[in-house]
Amino acid sequence: MxxxxxxxxxxxxxxxxxxxxxxxxxxxxxxxxxxxxxxxxxxxxxxxxxxxxxxxxxxxxxxxxIGYFSQDVGEMSGVSAVAAVMDGIGPLSTLATEMARLEAAMVDPAQAADMDAIVERYGDVQGRFQELDGYALDARAREVLAGLSFSQERMDGDVGLLSGGWKMRVALARILLMRPDAMLLDExxxxxxxxxxxxxxxxxxxxxxxxxxxxxxxxxxxxxxxxxxxxxxxxxxxxxxNFDFYEQQRAVSERQRQAQFDRQQARLAKEIKFIERFKARASHAAQVQSRVKKLDKIERVEPPRRRESVQFEFRSPPRSGDEVANLKNVHKSYGSQAIYAAFDFQLRRKERWCVLGANGAGKSTLLKLVAGATEPDQGSVTLGASVRMGYFSQHAMDLLHGDDTVLESLSGSFPAAGQGSLRSLAGCFGFSGDDVDKPCRVLSGGEKARLVMAKMLFDPPNFLVLDEPTNHLDMATKEMLVASLVKFEGAMLFVSHDRHFLAALSNRVLELTPDGVHQYSGGYTEYVARTGHEAPGLHPGQ
CATH class of the missing domain: 3.40.50.300 (P-loop containing nucleotide triphosphate hydrolases)
Structure with missing residues (x-):
């Protein structure tokens, strides 16, 4: 194929x-x-x-x-998200766009004089749209967008007003709606x-x-x-x-190749030792020459290419009091939308809460309230004694100074730290060699996330508040982060869509649903076993 x-x-x-x-x-x-x-x-x-x-x-x-989804989604504006998704299907998209324009014209008093022509043209366009089964396609496009968490309002709004992340979903929905013979999906x-x-x-x-x-x-x-x-x-x-099996096979293959390399190196060393020992003796000239020729003919085994994996070691954070954060009678609304009403929540030392909830349930709002990035409309949010917080948010990446290099950015945050320790820190988070001299403005999303993470964890907090910390991270960095955070001695409150991250690090679950807030002892794995679903609103088998 x-x-x-x-x-x-x-x-x-x-x-x-x-x-x-x-x-x-x-x-x-x-x-x-x-x-x-x-x-x-x-x-x-x-x-x-x-x-x-x-x-x-x-x-x-x-x-x-072939349908190809890449991270470079291109320009989108002037049409609804639904129309943009149908755009990949050809003429239907053009017809849907014209129908939307004509519908707007039919209710525009300024175009009353042209109404007969507008209505006639609308009839022609709508007829052709029906012939091509456009309404079924519209329904399918909405079904795909709903699966990717679009509300009806967002589906029908101008795609140009969406954030980069939501435009990515539109571009992905376009490929899924195509149902091509082959899909190439890049992240x-x-x-x-x-x-x-x-x-x-x-x-x-x-x-x-x-x-x-x-x-x-x-x-x-x-x-x-x-x-x-x-x-x-x-x-x-x-x-x-699958991926786990690949990793096992790769590890077996590496061990076999290393053993093969070691055996050959031992044989070569033995031959070279003989040659070096007897090359000056005329009585052994024929044997030496024979072994030199033999060495030249041997096909050399290459050692396995080892992937560098640097681990970040937490210094022990100072101990906090038993009560880390306390929310009492918290009310929070955005406009007419109430996010929290009379909400109580307490987080204690060594608890690691993952927060689950559908889009708009208030996950990031909760983290902002605890971190002090936003204030409750009513009620109180207090931190306990000796709590030192580290807060990671997507917004933090926008606060890096573009002209600073990676090393300068770290030095600016930790002026008393030596260059050696800062270079080691940078290396743990994937900045090796000349990478530390990159200006922040040219860093990718993943590199910015790693730099912000490095700054947050170097001077150890005893309470971590993490909003989608793995969003831009590659698998190796995620593994390093999980391995490091497993050893973290403080409290955690975090949101993540990465189920490996959720299962490895949580020991409590806070579930935000339209029916109310539910608390579960035990981590994400226990939550899935108890509820029968992997996320709020999903039913068993979904």
Whole structure:
């Protein structure tokens, strides 16, 4: 269906692929993995024809339709989200846009003189829209958008007024509505809340076409894919199974390759020792020459390419009092929408609360109230004795000074710290070598998140308030963060759509629903077992 044969490709001086081959067959669901910069997006672009390989061949089955979702969604404005989603389906989108314009014209007193012509044109356009089954498509588009957590109001509003994250969802919905023969999805799980993520997971499981995707969400990958293609040092290596199985197989393969390398090195050392010992003796000249020739003919085993994984070690935070945060009789509204009414909540030392709730339930508002980033309309929010808070929000990334380098930004926050310790800190969060000299303005979303996280955790707080901390992080950084936070001795209050993160770190669940607020002892895994669903509002089997 899709084949890459002996592909070679380089960007500037960077070699991405050398004689690399892979295939995706009909109905296969394949995860594409590899470190940042390995060439995942380039591979997608070669399949779609946006880029050509330097050498080798890309073969697509004739007549096959391909839908490609990337993080670069392009410009969207002037139409509703529904119309923008249908835009990928061809003429129907044009007709839907014209119908919306004519409907507006029919209620515009300034155009009363042209009303007959407007109504006649509307009849023609509507008739053609019906012929092409446009109303069914409109319903399907709304169904997909609802699955991605769009309200009716947001569906019908100007897509140009949406944030970048919501525009990403529109672009993703466009590909899902197409139902092409093959989908290429580059990080589709970014910017989704937990409910949307679970809906997308079910949609992709039921999708019958070929799927090639990247994702930094381990659980999401595990539940969808049955094959992994890894980009490793210019090669494309195929593994059967889900992501967990791939990691196990990769570890076995690495151990075998290391053992093979060690055995060969031992043999080579023995031969070299003999040559060095007897090369000056005429009586051993023939033997020495024979062994030199033998060495030249041996095909050398390469050691496995090890992925660097640096761990961040928490210094012990100062001990807080037993009561960390207390909310009493809290009321909070935005306009006419009441988020909290007479809300009471207490968080104690060593408790790790994850907050669950559908979009608009008030998850981020709760974190802002506790962090002091917003005030309650009524009631009180107090922190306990000796509480030192670390607050991570998406807004914090916007506060980095663009002209500061990574190292200057860290130095500005911790002027008393030595350069060595700050460089080590930067290294733990993925900034090695010259990366520390990058200005903040050129950092990606993931790099900014890592820098803010590094600043927050260096001078250890004893209470962490984290709003979607894994949103922009790659899998390796997430693993490092989870491993570090498992050892964290303080209290936590956090929101995340990453189920691996939720399960690994929570020991309490706060569930926000239209029926009220529910508290569960035990972590996210116990919550799922007890309620039968993975997020509020989802029923067993959904």
């Amino acid at each position: 899709i084949r890459l044969d002996n592909i070679s490709k380089q960007n500037g001086h960077q070699i991405l692929f050398i004689d690399a081959s892979m295939s995706v067959q009909k109905g296969e669901k394949v995860g594409l993995v590899g470190p940042n910069g390995a060439g995942k997006t380039t591979l997608f672009r070669m399949i779609t024809g946006e880029e050509e390989p330097g050498d080798g061949r890309v073969t697509i089955e004739p007549g096959m339709t 589709p799980s970014n910017h989704l809340d937990l409910e949307s993520l679970i809906w997308l997971e079910d949609f992709l499981k039921a999708y019958e076409g070929a799927l090639l995707m990247t994702s930094h969400d381990r659980e999401f990958m595990n539940r969808i894919i049955g094959k992994v293609v890894e980009i490793d040092g210019g090669e494309l290596i195929t593994y059967s199974g």
